[in-house]
Amino acid sequence: VERIALRTLFASFVRLGATAYGGPAMMAYLRQVCVGRRQWLTEQEFKDGMALCHLIPGATMMQMSTYVGYRLRGMPGATVAAIGFTLPAFLLMVGLSAAYFAFGDLAPVRAVFAGLGAIVVAIILNACVSLGRTVVHGWQGGLIAALAFGALALRVNLLLVLLGAALLALLLFRINPSPAVVEKSGKR
Amino acid sequence: MTARGWVLAGVVAASILLVPLTFAPILTTLNLVLMKVDLLAFGGGFTTIPLIQREVVDRFGWVTTKEFIDGIALGQVTPGPIVITATFVGYLLGGPLGGIVATLGILLPSFLMVVAISPYFDRLRASPKFNKVIGGVLGSFVGLLLTVTIRFAANVHWDWAHLVLAGGAFIALLLSVDLLWVVLVSILASAAMFTWLGH
Numbered sequence: 001v002e003r004i005a006l007r008t009l010f011a012s013f014v015r016l017g018a019t020a021y022g023g024p025a026m027m028a029y030l031r032q033v034c035v036g037r038r039q040w041l042t043e044q045e046f047k048d049g050m051a052l053c054h055l056i057p058g059a060t061m062m063q064m065s066t067y068v069g070y071r072l073r074g075m076p077g078a079t080v081a082a083i084g085f086t087l088p089a090f091l092l093m094v095g096l097s098a099a100y101f102a103f104g105d106l107a108p109v110r111a112v113f114a115g116l117g118a119i120v121v122a123i124i125l126n127a128c129v130s131l132g133r134t135v136v137h138g139w140q141g142g143l144i145a146a147l148a149f150g151a152l153a154l155r156v157n158l159l160l161v162l163l164g165a166a167l168l169a170l171l172l173f174r175i176n177p178s179p180a181v182v183e184k185s186g187k188r
Numbered sequence: 189m190t191a192r193g194w195v196l197a198g199v200v201a202a203s204i205l206l207v208p209l210t211f212a213p214i215l216t217t218l219n220l221v222l223m224k225v226d227l228l229a230f231g232g233g234f235t236t237i238p239l240i241q242r243e244v245v246d247r248f249g250w251v252t253t254k255e256f257i258d259g260i261a262l263g264q265v266t267p268g269p270i271v272i273t274a275t276f277v278g279y280l281l282g283g284p285l286g287g288i289v290a291t292l293g294i295l296l297p298s299f300l301m302v303v304a305i306s307p308y309f310d311r312l313r314a315s316p317k318f319n320k321v322i323g324g325v326l327g328s329f330v331g332l333l334l335t336v337t338i339r340f341a342a343n344v345h346w347d348w349a350h351l352v353l354a355g356g357a358f359i360a361l362l363l364s365v366d367l368l369w370v371v372l373v374s375i376l377a378s379a380a381m382f383t384w385l386g387h
Contacts, residue, residue: 020267021368052309053232055322058298059269060232066302075193075303082299086291089268090275094287096262097279104258108382115378116261117254118350119371121341122357123264127234128333129362135231135326144324148331158242158332162228162325169324170317 004040004072006080012038013065013084020085026061034068041071062086140172197300214250215282215289221248222274222293229298230322233270235329236294238336244277251280253343264371271295349381 012033020026027050034040041049049067053060062085069081103109136142144165151161221243229236237260244250251259259276266272271294278290305312312318344350357370 017268021366025366048309049306051313052306053302055309055313056298056301056305057229058226058232058301059229059236059271059295062269062295063232063298063302066299067306070303070306075196078299078303082295086268086272086295089266089272090287090291092266093262093272093275094279094284096266097276097287100258100262100276101280108379111382112375112378113258113261114345115350115353115374115381116371117257117340117344118346118354119357119374120257120260120264121337121344122354122361123260123367123370124234124237124333124340125337126358126361127237128330128337131231131235131326131333132330135323136330141323141327144327145330145334148328149334150331152332152335158228158239161328161332165324165328166321167324169320169327173320173323 004077006073006076009069009072009077010080010084013069013081014087016065017085018088020061020089027064030061030064030068041068045071140169143172144168197303201296201300212282212286215278215286217248218244218250218278218281218286219289219293222290223297226271226294226297227301229271230325231329234333235326236271237273238329238332240271240274240277240294241336241339251277253339255280257340257343261371264367269295353377 016026016030016033019029031046035043035046049064049071053063053067056063062082065081065085066078070078073080104113132145136145147168148161148165151164152158222240225236225239225243228239241253241256245253245256256273256277259273259280262276263270263273272291274290274294275287278286278288278293280286282289344354353374357374360370361367
């Protein structure tokens with residue numbers, strides 16, 4: 001098996017990181033590159049990685065980059081892929097933050113951000129609805145979501161809420177929630 | 189990962205924690221807080237937003253709700269992970285170094301988890317208990333996201349223009365219009381509103 005150069009790996013993931021808008025589309029693109037064009041991984045290896053990254057906590061696409069890098073070149077590969085994927089977003093965000101500091105108080109900029117504030121409400125509400133659609137099935141899930149909402153409104157500690165949700169799930173869920181449910185919930 | 193690999197990872201993690209401590213203790217706290225957030229961020233992406241908000245806005249008061257919402261907006265314009273909003277918070281707290289510390293904090297645990305869990309993943313995936321617990325946690329995140337939606341909505345000065353913007357964006361997102369387009373169009377619309385309506 002030919003060893004993939006770390007440089008190649010880095011370049012591939014920088015390109016992915018610079019163009020990665022929207023999770024599912026990017027996952028498809030990564031599959032096309034890793035499984036199709038370059039044949040770095042088999043279809044099954046890629047699917048296993050996807051299931052892993054959707055199931056564990058953390059930023060899904062960054063973790064998928066880590067997984068691919070790790071499979072190909074061990075720890076150095078994982079590091080190079082993860083840094084490569086994150087670097088474009090990081091540099092752009094530092095630039096934007098500096099600009100926000102410098103110009104954030106200008107009236108036109110404030111007007112644009114006021115508009116974006118309204119958009120962020122829509123974005124988060126949409127995230128809430130789509131997560132609800134994929135993970136809440138039956139009254140048990142609905143009850144857990146409603147109880148969590150109530151508890152958080154009453155300023156109950158978040159860790160306690162999560163612990164309660166986990167316990168309730170163990171008690172109430174009769175059937176195993178399909179892993180596909182979890183897989184679809186990952187956004188980016 | 190080999191034993192040597194783990195020692196190396198441990199040294200890297202420790203130095204990432206300790207280096208900011210010598211420059212600014214607040215960045216060490218930020219780092220720890222973001223690592224905790226990352227470890228809880230089941231479901232990836234958007235569920236991280238309310239988790240970060242609870243820490244940096246509610247608990248520590250490092251940034252205001254408005255600044256945090258602005259940071260989320262910027263996070264939508266940048267490619268890559270949504271959690272890059274953490275970089276913005278770090279930058280506000282401690283300049284470029286703060287940005288680096290925050291980015292490492294929010295990403296390092298999820299990075300190490302992939303490497304650490306992948307050998308045991310088959311067993312984990314087959315466990316009904318594990319799947320139920322994740323289903324429950326994700327269910328509670330639906331409630332969490334609703335809480336934060338209300339918080340953010342309370343921060344907007346609603347008038348008809350902002351209602352139209354938010355409503356339009358929500359409908360577009362429900363119809364699976366690409367998020368980037370929604371944000372770009374909104375920027376143009378906000379700028380136009382400012383010019384013509386004097387907002």
